[in-house]
Amino acid sequence: MNTTVIFINVFAFGCLISAFIKSRAKARQALIVALKSFFHILPTVLIIIILIGLLLGFVPQSQISKIVGERAGFGGVLIVALLGALLHIPSLVSFPLAASLLKNGASITSVAVFITTLTMIGMVTLPLEIKELGMKMALLRNGISFLIAIIIGILMGAIL
Numbered sequence: 001m002n003t004t005v006i007f008i009n010v011f012a013f014g015c016l017i018s019a020f021i022k023s024r025a026k027a028r029q030a031l032i033v034a035l036k037s038f039f040h041i042l043p044t045v046l047i048i049i050i051l052i053g054l055l056l057g058f059v060p061q062s063q064i065s066k067i068v069g070e071r072a073g074f075g076g077v078l079i080v081a082l083l084g085a086l087l088h089i090p091s092l093v094s095f096p097l098a099a100s101l102l103k104n105g106a107s108i109t110s111v112a113v114f115i116t117t118l119t120m121i122g123m124v125t126l127p128l129e130i131k132e133l134g135m136k137m138a139l140l141r142n143g144i145s146f147l148i149a150i151i152i153g154i155l156m157g158a159i160l
Contacts, residue, residue, distance in 0.1 A: 041090055048093050056100055065105030072110070080110045081150055084117030085142075088124040091115075109157030116149035 019027035056064075068076045089097070098111045121142050122129065129138040 041092075044090065045093055048089055048097070052097055052100060056104060061104045064101065068101065068106040068110040070107045072107070076107070077110055077113050077150060077153060080106075080114045081117045081146065081153075084114040084149070085121040085146060086123050087118060088122070089118060091119050094118050107157060108160050109153045111153075112156035113149055113153030116152050117146060120145040120149055 016027070016031075019030065066072065068080050072079075094115050098115055101111055101114070102108070123142075126138060126142065129141070132138075133141070
């Protein structure tokens with residue numbers, strides 16, 4: 001097992017013990033909230049994992065590389081940016097998906113753009129954002145975030 005995984009789990013377990021020592025009632029309440037959140041997100045995570053497995057099983061590595069690899073150019077980056085902006089995937093799932101894409105030939109630029117647009121832009125939440133911020137501000141925020149995500153991806157590709 002990876003030492004980072006071990007460290008994170010030992011740290012989390014230590015924090016849990018500390019929380020129980022400080023206040024059993026609050027720690028128990030926090031665990032109940034965490035379990036409810038876990039079971040609320042679980043179906044989405046499982047569906048996404050199945051879809052990723054199907055995608056990687058049926059789409060050849062050469063095709064992934066052609067669409068979002070180094071040779072795909074700016075068109076590939078744009079495809080991934082739009083995909084990240086449209087999808088509503090929990091950030092927790094985006095990192096294993098990104099690793100799978102990298103392993104199957106996607107470029108660092110494409111993966112960086114995908115994760116950045118996925119976390120910065122919310123087409124699913126856009127109606128709420130328009131309601132709270134107004135149409136102009138919501139579209140401006142999402143548009144600027146889209147451009148910044150592409151810039152971040154290009155910089156990541158240039159650095160790494």
